[in-house]
Amino acid sequence: MIAVWRSTVVTGAMLAIHLFGVCTRCLSxxxxxxxxxxxxxxxxxxxxxxxxxxxxxGAGILLGGSNNSLYIATAGHVIQRDTAATTIWVVFASRxxxxxxxxxxxxxxxxxxxxxxxxxxxxxxxxxPHSWDRRGDVHxxxxxxxxxxxxxxxxxxxxxxxxxxxxIAMDRLGILFQSSFVDRGSSGGALFNGSWEVVGMVxxxxxxxxxxxxxxxxxxxxxxxxxxxxxxxxxxxxxRNSVALSWLAPVSATRDPYAEDRLPSGRLVMTRQGQSxxxxxxxxxxxxxxxxxxxxxxxxxxxxxxxxxxxxxGFLEAGLGRVEGRxxxxxxxxxxxxxxxxxxxxxxxxxxxxxxxxxxGGVTFSAIVARHVILDxxxxxxxFTVPDSVxxxxxxxxxxxxxxxx
Numbered sequence: 001m002i003a004v005w006r007s008t009v010v011t012g013a014m015l016a017i018h019l020f021g022v023c024t025r026c027l028s029x030x031x032x033x034x035x036x037x038x039x040x041x042x043x044x045x046x047x048x049x050x051x052x053x054x055x056x057x058g059a060g061i062l063l064g065g066s067n068n069s070l071y072i073a074t075a076g077h078v079i080q081r082d083t084a085a086t087t088i089w090v091v092f093a094s095r096x097x098x099x100x101x102x103x104x105x106x107x108x109x110x111x112x113x114x115x116x117x118x119x120x121x122x123x124x125x126x127x128x129p130h131s132w133d134r135r136g137d138v139h140x141x142x143x144x145x146x147x148x149x150x151x152x153x154x155x156x157x158x159x160x161x162x163x164x165x166x167x168i169a170m171d172r173l174g175i176l177f178q179s180s181f182v183d184r185g186s187s188g189g190a191l192f193n194g195s196w197e198v199v200g201m202v203x204x205x206x207x208x209x210x211x212x213x214x215x216x217x218x219x220x221x222x223x224x225x226x227x228x229x230x231x232x233x234x235x236x237x238x239x240r241n242s243v244a245l246s247w248l249a250p251v252s253a254t255r256d257p258y259a260e261d262r263l264p265s266g267r268l269v270m271t272r273q274g275q276s277x278x279x280x281x282x283x284x285x286x287x288x289x290x291x292x293x294x295x296x297x298x299x300x301x302x303x304x305x306x307x308x309x310x311x312x313x314g315f316l317e318a319g320l321g322r323v324e325g326r327x328x329x330x331x332x333x334x335x336x337x338x339x340x341x342x343x344x345x346x347x348x349x350x351x352x353x354x355x356x357x358x359x360x361g362g363v364t365f366s367a368i369v370a371r372h373v374i375l376d377x378x379x380x381x382x383x384f385t386v387p388d389s390v391x392x393x394x395x396x397x398x399x400x401x402x403x404x405x406x
Contacts, residue, residue: 034150034160038196039093040129041229042150042189044157045074045100045115047085056081059151059189060090060115061201062129063219064228070127071225072115073218074188075203076106079113090117093158094126104222111203112213112221133232136197138214140240141175143167149182149202149210151189164194168209175200175212182210195236198229234368237273238306239405244269246376246401250289250394264288265397277304279313285321285360287382289394294384296321296358309368315380316361323384324353356385366403374403 045058058078063071072090079085079102088100104114119127141147146164151157161181168176175191182205191200191212200212219227248265269283279302287294300317333343362380369375379398 033162034148034158035196036093037130038134038150038190038192039158040127041134041198042093042158043072044091044152045072045078045188046089046091047079048087049081049083049085056085057152057155057185058187059157059185059202061188061190061198061218062229063114063222064132064226065119066226068119068121068124070117070119071103071222071227072100072117073201073222074113074115075201076111076113078188079115080106088115090115091157092127096123096127098123098127103225110221112201112218114222114225132228133230134197135215135219135229135231136193136195136199137231137235138170138175138199138216141167141170141193141199143169146194147175147177147199148192148196149177149179149186149189149212150192151182151186151202153181153183153186155185160192165210170214173211174203174214174217177210177212178208179205179210180208182207186210193237197232197236233371234309235405236308238304238311238368239372239374240273241406242271242374242403243406244271244374244376244401244403246378246399248287248380248397248399251396251398252394265399267399267401271302271403273304274301277306278302279304281315281317283317285319285358285382287397291325293324294321294358294382296382296384298358298360300360302364311366313364313366314361315364316359318357318359321356321358321384322353323356354385358382358384362397368405372405374405376401376403 041062043060043062045060047056058074060072060074063073065071079088089097090100091097098117098119100115100117102113103116106113145167147167148160148164150160165177165179165181168178182202186202186205189202190198191202193199198215200214201218202210202212204211246267248267263286265286265288267283267285269281271279271281273279282299285296285298296319298317298319300315302313302315304311304313336342336344360380360382362378364376364378367375377400379396381396
C-alpha cells in the first residue's frame with residue numbers, strides 16, 4: 001500500500017513539473033509574440049496617487065526625444081483621476097525604470113498626456129527603440145483589418161492577442177475594434193496594424209470592444225515636442241495600389257516581323273491590394289511574336305508573398321482579345337542578279353483576324369528600389385483562340401518593367 005502511495009505521489013509530482021514546464025513555455029511564447037522593434041516603442045506607466053494606495057498601471061508610446069530626454073504619450077486618465085498622480089514611474093521593455101514628469105497635462109475633453117523622462121547615457125542604448133520608422137498609415141485602415149493592442153493589461157506588458165483583433169469602425173473619434181484582450185492597464189498602449197506599425201493609442205475598453213485615438217491625432221496634439229516616430233521610407237505591406245508597365249519577349253521564336261514597324265509585346269496593369277496576400281488587377285496585353293498580334297483586356301488576381309522590399313506573386317488572368325495573324329499562301333521567286341544567291345523567295349501573305357477568349361498566368365518578382373518605384377521581372381504564358389492556319393502563340397514570355405506604387 002505504501003509503495004502504491006509513493007508511486008502515485010511521484011507520478012503526480014512528475015506530471016505537475018511537466019505541466020508547469022508546458023505552461024511556462026506557453027506564457028513565454030505568448031510574451032514573445034511582439035517583434036522587438038515594436039515592443040521597444042511601448043512602455044509601462046505606473047502611477048501613485050495617494051500614500052498607502054495600490055498603484056495604477058497603464059502604458060505609453062515613445063514619440064521621440066532630444067539629447068538625453070524621451071517623450072512618451074499616454075492616456076490622460078492613467079496619470080490623473082480625481083487628482084493628479086504624485087509619482088509616475090516608466091518601465092521600458094529593457095526593464096529599465098525611470099521617474100517621469102508630466103510635460104503635457106490632460107485637458108477636458110481629451111484623454112491624452114505627454115510624459116518626459118531623463119535617461120542616463122549608459123541606459124540610452126538599452127531603452128532607445130531600434131527603429132523609429134513605425135508610424136502607420138491610418139488612412140489605409142479599413143473595417144475588419146487586423147490590429148494588435150500592446151499595453152499592460154492587468155499589469156502584464158508587451159504581449160499581443162493571438163489571433164489579432166479586428167477593426168469594427170473608424171470615425172473622427174478614433175478607431176473602434178473588437179477585443180477581449182484589452183483590459184485595465186491597456187490604456188495608453190499602442191495599437192499596431194498588421195505590419196507592426198503604430199496606428200493608434202488605446203484609451204478605452206468596454207469588452208468586447210475597445211477604442212483608440214488615431215496616431216495622427218496623437219502626434220498633432222504633441223506637435224510641440226521633438227517627434228521622431230515617422231512613417232517607413234517604403235510601406236512594409238507594399239503599396240495598396242500600383243500601375244505597372246512591362247516589356248515582354250517570347251522565349252523561342254524565329255524573327256519574321258511584318259513589313260511595317262510594330263509595337264513590341266508588353267503589359268499595362270493596374271493592381272489593388274486586397275485582404276491578406278490577395279491582389280486584384282485589370283490590364284491591357286499586347287503580344288507580337290512572329291506573324292501574330294494579340295491585343296486583349298484582362299482581369300485577374302494574384303497571391304503575393306512579401307519579405308521587406310522583395311515580393312513574389314503568382315497570377316492568373318482571363319479576358320477578351322483580338323488576334324491577327326498571317327500565313328504564307330504560296331509565294332514566288334525573283335532573280336537577284338547575285339551569283340551566290342541568284343533567286344530570292346517572296347512570300348504571299350494572307351492575313352486573318354478573329355476575336356477570341358484568352359487566359360494566362362505566370363510569376364512576377366518585384367523589388368522596391370526607391371520610394372514609389374518598383375522593379376518587376378516576370379515570366380508568363382497566355383493562350384488565345386486564334387484563326388486557323390496562323391501561327392500559334394509561343395510557349396512562354398519573359399519580361400521586365402517598372403511599377404509605380406500609389
